[in-house]
Amino acid sequence: MLAFAKEHRERRLLLGSPIESKKSASSAPPSGSGAPAGKRPGPFSLVLSWAGANKRYLFASVACASIAGLMTMVGYLGVFNIMRAAYEGTCTSSTLRDNALLTAVGCVLQYACFAASSVLSHKGAYKTLFDVRCRVMDHLAHAPLGALDERGVGRIKTVLVEDVERLELFLAHSIPEAFMYLTGPVAAFAFLCSVNAPLALATLVPFACALVILGVIFSRMSKVMERATAALARMNAVMVEYVGGMRTVKALDMGTASFARFRRAIDEEHGLWCEIARKTGPGYAAYLVVIECGLLIMVPLGGWMFATGAVAGSTYLLFAFVGSLYLTEIRLLQEIGTKLAQVGSGARRVQELLDVPAFGGGRPFPDRADIELSGVGFSYDGSVEVLSGIDLSVREGERLAVVGPSGAGKSTMVELVSRFYDATAGTVRIGGVDVRDIDYDDLLRNVAVVFQKTFLTSGSILENIRMGSDASLEEVREAARLARIDDFVMDLPQGYDTEMGSLGNRVSGGQRQRIAIARAILKDAPILILDEATSAADPENQLEIDAAIANLSAGKTVIVVAHRLGVVRTCDRVAVVEAGRLSCVGEHEEVLRRCPYYARAWADYDRARSLEIGFGASASASAPAAGAPVSASGASAPDPVSAPDPLAPPDPSAPSFVAPAAGARAASAEPLAGKEARHA
């Protein structure tokens, strides 16, 4: 889940506003979907309201379906005419021909209208599905990450895929089919009433019994359906977890153990569907039998009335044939009922996502890009304080390193600046303006974040760098050149059109990271937040990444969560976060003197690098650890100041990054690099 959240953060930040046309809808106050607080509309009204302008297709579809429904009765009429003529002795070849023709025309019209209805309803339905998915995605993109973490990727996927897909059942099938199955019988009933009202009413007896049975089926269905959908969501969640964590599953040989969880989820879902079949099967059978048993009533009842002279022979024939069969047309309503139960619960879950409070509009992003945290506190779950009493200022154009033990709250603190979460106490300001008052899309456009873990979509490299912007190929290439990834891309047979999926393992972690940096360069935001990465890169890649980051950070206000201590010396100031509090802020030398944790970290760092150099020297006399900066004091080991400066402005005249292989390896052993372990 954490991985999903991180990926989402990156995508969101780099996209700015993915669906600009939806901005007005999403810039509502954080009340979710904007539905009125009082009486909530029912699930079907909701679906119809989501259909919006697409309702015109649905209306046209309903009109066609109604005509198709009326046409079903034409066949009954044609056959009845022939029966009556035969009974009255007036049946001629022209009677047969005319009624056969009438029946044939009725059939052709019925299918033509049904086909037209189907095409129109599907068109309206799929357009609506698209709109609803965009609406939910856009809404979630404006929601705090905590709300997404709570729900889990599997659950959100179930809603976006399965539940939204169910709306298609309602819009493309249930509505037109209901009209088709009902209009014919309603017209037939009206006609029968005009001939003999008491007998016509008697035809409704099986229908009334069938309705009672349907009611029972639905009430049973709706209870189990909720559980079945929840079980499906759980199965999805476990499946996503299982497939997403396949590397770890393999690495730790957890195959059988983790599969057992998956198996349990599948069994649960299977069990629920068996329960549904058990509970509804007998009712469904009873419904079908009852709805088809009109003959059992109409033949004896009509026969008795005919025998007593209450009705004419032709009337008896009409009721014995049409009266006992016309209601069989509505037997398929049961299927509609089943679909409706599913649609209703799906629509409620879609609405539940749309009700997640979302960040909305506000003031434009300020002119200044300084950052100020005053009295900031934060808790993910409302009980455990992850941050408290943070007071910190970052000047415009300043480079601030944030260091601290693993889990101290460094990432959380910087995430409050980009409003992944809102501070639960105190205020975060940019340019003197509370971030909560800044238009959310504008804020995201002006804050770029580069994460340790790079999220790439399956699209082309071009799309991956553009991330929804309308940058030209030349602009993308310029960003890629600065990110030191252009050469790699141009060497690929399809260059920027290469699909990421087709590259498989041919893209290293470092190359991925440089693609992510190219995105951020293209975004050109005045504030840059860098969750500094080390794990993805080998020494050579690290040099390239450092160069790319140097280009990215030139002229920006930068906060870097530093996992390599060497990076700290390239920053103007250091902030140390310990156990959710800011224990020290200042320039390196000052913090080294005042902060025991920081002094210890540097001592450990020096020791680790000395060991590394020693190991390197003994392992290969011919591979000296050139320029390895080790000591914080700069006495006995090379000075960390000479370590590569990933944040320094690029100097085209000199190779500014001289990180040695040994140094880079040592960096990966730093005590500060803790997040990697947690993510694993």
Ligand SMILES: Nc1ncnc2c1ncn2[C@@H]1O[C@H](COP(=O)(O)OP(=O)(O)OP(=O)(O)O)[C@@H](O)[C@H]1O
């Ligand atoms: N999404 C989350 N939900 C709940 N708790 C979280 C979440 N993310 C982080 N935490 C918890 O908040 C605390 C601070 O985490 P954070 O990632 O900010 O620390 P960090 O200093 O950046 O750690 P590291 O150096 O390992 O990256 C930790 O206890 C962590 O377990």
